Amino acid sequence: MKQGLRAIVAAFALAGCASYAPLTADDYDPGTTPKAQFLSNAHMCEKEAEADHKKFGMGPMDPYNGTLNRMYDACMRSSGYTRKPKKE
Numbered sequence: 749m750k751q752g753l754r755a756i757v758a759a760f761a762l763a764g765c766a767s768y769a770p771l772t773a774d775d776y777d778p779g780t781t782p783k784a785q786f787l788s789n790a791h792m793c794e795k796e797a798e799a800d801h802k803k804f805g806m807g808p809m810d811p812y813n814g815t816l817n818r819m820y821d822a823c824m825r826s827s828g829y830t831r832k833p834k835k836e
Contacts (some may be wrong), residue, residue, distance in 0.1 A: 770813045771820045776829040786829075793823035 773790035781789075797820035805815030821831070 768812055771817045771824075775831055776824050777832050778829065781828075789827045789829070790824065793820050793827065796820075796823050 772794075773787060776790070778786035797816050800819040801810070801813075801816040810816070824831075
C-alpha cells in the first residue's frame with residue numbers, strides 16, 4: 749500500500765515539473781495563420797489567462813503557473829493552434 753502511494757506522489761511530482769514556466773506563443777505552432785493574427789490571438793489568450801489566474805489561481809504566489817497554463821492552453825487550442833513538441 750505504501751509503495752502505491754509513493755508511486756502516485758512521484759507521478760504527480762514529475763507531472764508538475766513540466767509546468768513551472770508560463771506558456772507563451774513560442775510554445776505553439778501557428779500553422780498557416782499570418783504572424784500578426786497569431787500574435788494577436790496569443791496576446792488575447794495571455795490576457796484571458798492572466799485574468800483567470802488572478803481570479804481562480806494563487807496569482808503571483810503560484811510558482812507552478814498551473815491555472816495560468818491551463819487557461820492559456822485551452823484558449824490557444826480553441827483558437828486552432830497546437831502545442832509544439834517539448835524539446836529535451
